Amino acid sequence: MFELQRQHPAAALANAFDIIRANFITILILIFVGSGGREANFTLYWIIGTFLFLLIWGVISWYRFEFSVEEGELRIEQGVLVRKKLYLTSDRIQVIDISAGVVQRLFGLVAVEVKTAGSSSKEAKISAITREKAERLKKILRKNSEKSDDSQEAEPVSQHKIYVLDTKDLLIAASTSGRFGVALSVVGVAFSQVEQLISEEQMIRFVETIIPRSTNASMIAMSIFAVIAIAWLFSFASTIIKYYDFVVEVRENELLISRGLFERTQLTIPFNRIQAVQIKEELLRQPLGYASLVIESAGYGESEGNSTTLFPLLAKPQIYNFINEVIPDYQTEISENSTVPSVGLRRYLFRMLWISLPVILIVWGSIPYGVYSWFLLIPALLLGYQQYSDAEIARGKDTLILTFRLLSKTTAMVKKYRMQSCQVQQNPFQKRLDLSNLTVHVASGNQGRAFTVRDIGITKAMDYRTWLSNGKENNNISDDESHEPLNENFDDPDATR
Amino acid sequence: MRSSPKSKLSHDAIKAWRVSLSIFILFLVLGLFFLWGYKLLSPEAGFFSMWTLIAITVILIVITGLGIFFIPEIRWRRWSYEVDEHEVDLQSGIFIITRTLVPIKRVQHVDTRQGPILRSYSLADVTISTAATTHRIPALNEEVADQVRDRISKFARLAEEDV
Numbered sequence: 001m002f003e004l005q006r007q008h009p010a011a012a013l014a015n016a017f018d019i020i021r022a023n024f025i026t027i028l029i030l031i032f033v034g035s036g037g038r039e040a041n042f043t044l045y046w047i048i049g050t051f052l053f054l055l056i057w058g059v060i061s062w063y064r065f066e067f068s069v070e071e072g073e074l075r076i077e078q079g080v081l082v083r084k085k086l087y088l089t090s091d092r093i094q095v096i097d098i099s100a101g102v103v104q105r106l107f108g109l110v111a112v113e114v115k116t117a118g119s120s121s122k123e124a125k126i127s128a129i130t131r132e133k134a135e136r137l138k139k140i141l142r143k144n145s146e147k148s149d150d151s152q153e154a155e156p157v158s159q160h161k162i163y164v165l166d167t168k169d170l171l172i173a174a175s176t177s178g179r180f181g182v183a184l185s186v187v188g189v190a191f192s193q194v195e196q197l198i199s200e201e202q203m204i205r206f207v208e209t210i211i212p213r214s215t216n217a218s219m220i221a222m223s224i225f226a227v228i229a230i231a232w233l234f235s236f237a238s239t240i241i242k243y244y245d246f247v248v249e250v251r252e253n254e255l256l257i258s259r260g261l262f263e264r265t266q267l268t269i270p271f272n273r274i275q276a277v278q279i280k281e282e283l284l285r286q287p288l289g290y291a292s293l294v295i296e297s298a299g300y301g302e303s304e305g306n307s308t309t310l311f312p313l314l315a316k317p318q319i320y321n322f323i324n325e326v327i328p329d330y331q332t333e334i335s336e337n338s339t340v341p342s343v344g345l346r347r348y349l350f351r352m353l354w355i356s357l358p359v360i361l362i363v364w365g366s367i368p369y370g371v372y373s374w375f376l377l378i379p380a381l382l383l384g385y386q387q388y389s390d391a392e393i394a395r396g397k398d399t400l401i402l403t404f405r406l407l408s409k410t411t412a413m414v415k416k417y418r419m420q421s422c423q424v425q426q427n428p429f430q431k432r433l434d435l436s437n438l439t440v441h442v443a444s445g446n447q448g449r450a451f452t453v454r455d456i457g458i459t460k461a462m463d464y465r466t467w468l469s470n471g472k473e474n475n476n477i478s479d480d481e482s483h484e485p486l487n488e489n490f491d492d493p494d495a496t497r
Numbered sequence: 498m499r500s501s502p503k504s505k506l507s508h509d510a511i512k513a514w515r516v517s518l519s520i521f522i523l524f525l526v527l528g529l530f531f532l533w534g535y536k537l538l539s540p541e542a543g544f545f546s547m548w549t550l551i552a553i554t555v556i557l558i559v560i561t562g563l564g565i566f567f568i569p570e571i572r573w574r575r576w577s578y579e580v581d582e583h584e585v586d587l588q589s590g591i592f593i594i595t596r597t598l599v600p601i602k603r604v605q606h607v608d609t610r611q612g613p614i615l616r617s618y619s620l621a622d623v624t625i626s627t628a629a630t631t632h633r634i635p636a637l638n639e640e641v642a643d644q645v646r647d648r649i650s651k652f653a654r655l656a657e658e659d660v
Contacts, residue, residue, distance in 0.1 A: 298628060420603045420629035427593040441629040448629020462596070469584045469598050 002069035002137060010107040011065070011128035012058035017103055018127065019054055067126060069140050074114060076124060088114060088124060090141045095270075098134050101263040110134045114141070161325060165246035165312060173292070173313040174239035175232075176284035178408060183231040183238070220369060243312045250326050257308065267308060273297045275418050275442040276449070277310070277330045279319060282408040289316045293323075296444040306444050330413050332396030340391045343433045344455035348391075352384035353377075383407070391453050393438065393464060400440065400468065402451045412451040418442055422468050424461045436461045440468070502579030502586045509618045510576075510636030514569040517614045522561050529557060578634050580645060582652045585625060587632060602656040603627040607649045609642045625649060 020027065027050070057080065065078040074093070076086040095115040104111055104127075112134050114124040129137075165173070244261035254270040275298050281291040293310040314322055324331045340348070356376055363373035383405075392403040398416040403409065419440055426436040438461045439452040536550055571591050579586045585604070587597040604625055611621040621642035623634040637645060 417602075419600065420627040421597060421599040421632065423598070424596040425590075425593055426595075431594075441627070443628035448627075450629075465596065465598050469600055 002067070002140065004066055004068040006066055007062060007126055008107065008109050008128040008130065009062060010103060010109055011126075012055065012062040014058075014101065014103040014111065014127040015061050016051070016054040016058035017101070019057070065126075069137065072141075074124070074137075074141060076126075086124060093141055095268050096138050096141060097266055097268065098131075098138070099260075099263065099265045104128055105262075105264070112137060161250040163248040163250075163311065163322070163326070165243060169313045170240065170243060170246070172288070172290065173243060174236045176282065176288065176290070177235045177239040178280075178282040178284075179235040179238055180232060180284065181407070183234040184228065187227050187231040187234065220367070239312075243309075246312060248311060248326065255310070255326070257310070269295070269297050269308060271327070271329070274327065274329075275444055276415075276451075277323070277327060277413045278307075279411040279413075280408055281410075285313070286409060290314065291316060291319060293319070295327075296442055296449055298443040307449070329415070330399065332399040332401070332413070334394045334396050334401065337392055337394030337401075338456060338460045340388055340455050341433075341435070341457050344391075344435055345385070345388050347429070347433070347435065347455050348388035349381055349384045352380045352387075356380040388455075391455070393453050393456060393460070395464065395467065400464070402438075402440065402453050404451070404453045410451075412440075414440055414442055414451065416468060419468055420448055422465050424458070424465055426458060430455065430458075434458050438464060501588050502577040504578050504580075506573060506576050506578075506634070506636050507618075507620055507638045507641065508573070509620055509638075511569040511573050513614055513618045513620055513636055514572065515565050517612075518564050518569070520614075522557070522564070525557060529554060576635070578645075580648055580652070582655065585632070585649065587634065597632060599625060599627060599630075599632060601649065601652045604649060604653040607646045607653070609646050611639075623649075 060080050061078070064080055064083070065076070067074065067076045069075070072090045074088040074090065076088075078084055078086070093114055097113040097115065098110050099113070100110045107128070108130070109128045110131050111128060112126045114126075126134075126137075241261045243259055246259040247257070249256040249258075253272070254268050256266065256268055258264060258266045274295050276296040278294040278296070279291050280294055285291060290313050292312050293314060294307050295310045297306050297308060310326070311322065320331070360373045360376055363376075364370040387405045390403055390405040390409050392401075394401040394403075400414045400416065400419070402412045402414070404412075420443055421441045423439040423441075424436050425439065430436055433455075434457060435455045436458040437452055437454045438456060439450050441448045441450050443449075532550060532553075536547065568591060572589075575588065575590055575594065577588050583601055585597075585599040585601065587595075587599075589595050589597075605627055607623060607625050609621045609623050615621060615636060618636075619639045620636045621639050623637060623642050623645050625632045625634070634642075634645065
């Protein structure tokens with residue numbers, strides 16, 4: 001048992017950094033606003049003052065934070081102004097995450113986060129203790145959660161299958177990351193703000209000294225190129241930081257994922273929490289024959305949907321092997337599939353046309369050489385055609401496989417008994433062509449996630465809908481329940497609310 | 498689409514929808530009056546030109562006409578639902594027709610809700626929540642709503658839950 005104790009003093013620092021990180025944007029704004037018009041010294045005092053305050057706050061909250069394990073309960077007492085006592089029974093605990101951020105690693109410590117279904121997990125976080133203590137805590141809390149322990153103890157560690165992302169794959173993943181798009185928009189916006197910081201004359205002088213006799217057109221091309229390059233560097237770095245040393249360990253009834261360069265994150269995902277599996281073939285990766293695997297899981301007690309990358313980069317032929325070995329439940333023989341009928345093609349093309357037209361018109365009207373934006377139509381329509389030919393619904397024994405594309409192609413695999421609800425939608429235009437959209441919802445975090453395939457035949461859609469509803473008992477369900485003692489609490493709506 | 502679900506909403510739903518929309522539109526009209534008054538009292542100030550105001554007024558009148566006289570009727574005609582021991586089947590939509598299916602096993606909780614307008618027509622909404630989504634059967638007779646709620650919860654209890 002754990003006697004009543006405080007965390008390692010480094011928790012004070014970790015707390016301070018947590019607050020800074022959580023409010024990073026607010027702080028940035030405060031600094032900018034606070035320094036508006038005044039001399040630079042003032043900003044400096046402002047920053048130092050805030051940091052000191054946070055540090056003191058961190059020390060007090062460290063002092064006021066005590067935890068212990070008694071009678072199989074994790075008991076946490078905390079709170080600077082309001083004293084809070086948090087008692088977590090071990091059989092309610094769904095996930096125990098051990099992670100190490102920058103501060104923790106400086107002192108050779110770890111943070112332990114205990115998550116239960118439903119409740120928000122923020123409070124049950126011990127932000128700095130030694131690794132041995134963390135492991136012991138995990139063991140004790142797991143031990144009390146009934147029989148699951150015996151099997152885990154008995155199982156020799158060497159039996160676990162381990163998958164590691166090697167350096168070459170990490171570099172490929174980083175250079176083809178889908179965050180590129182996000183980074184692109186951020187850098188693009190930042191770039192457009194540059195104008196406001198630097199006066200136009202300065203800008204022109206700067207450009208003229210660097211590239212003498214530049215024309216308008218080459219300048220636009222240059223700046224587009226610069227934005228793209230910077231965005232790519234950002235996405236490259238952030239992917240490396242996130243997926244550095246990515247390891248998936250397959251245990252008897254859970255997956256253990258650990259990753260991260262500065263901040264090591266360890267995620268434990270029980271198999272019975274997996275709600276759906278997605279294969280994502282991102283735009284840049286698809287031509288190279290790579291894809292990534294993402295799983296949706298429930299019961300984390302987080303407000304947003306919960307997607308976790310199961311593996312960031314896999315060569316196409318390896319994917320089905322990987323699924324077979326890591327999540328064998330999702331290995332399915334496709335018994336029937338249906339694609340978009342050819343009358344649906346025009347809907348896909350028109351949709352892309354409607355989306356790209358406003359952009360083209362705005363660009364055409366607003367910047368010099370904007371006429372060339374009409375060339376955007378070509379990739380847009382190609383994308384529409386690609387979306388049309390990728391869209392597909394298939395089913396295996398008890399699995400529905402939905403394939404669709406927005407930019408990157410996604411193949412979502414949903415177990416029949418994991419589906420929360422199913423919708424068939426038809427608008428008047430689709431009605432004329434006997435087409436409809438099929439949407440399947442699965443649980444993910446506290447909210448759900450929806451997968452939609454557009455413009456498939458209405459009879460087919462209704463067919464799948466009926467098939468999904470006939471959720472007659474099958475082996476997998478009973479199988480599932482036999483090794484999920486923790487699940488019972490989650491089932492009962494009263495218990496979680 | 499294939500055969501629609503059997504049960505219809507209460508016919509009073511149309512009236513209730515009309516009333517609630519009228520109240521909403523009343524607020525918009527008040528806002529509009531304010532703008533008109535502002536415009537007429539000080540024609541030079543104002544952020545709106547006369548034409549914008551006229552356009553807004555016309556749009557509001559058209560929306561009011563459609564919303565009060567046509568939409569509730571169509572909406573009522575399109576809405577139907579069916580509850581059996583395996584699933585809840587819903588059909589709704591004015592332009593876009595949506596057929597929703599919720600397996601009874603997935604239902605986490607059901608409740609009935611009643612605002613002041615619905616209460617005055619003795620109607621109630623039934624809300625069905627799963628782990629991922631929330632669905633609503635609007636404007637049922639109070640007794641029917643209670644029956645539907647109890648039925649769903651009974652079926653849900655009988656069905657083996659697993660998520």
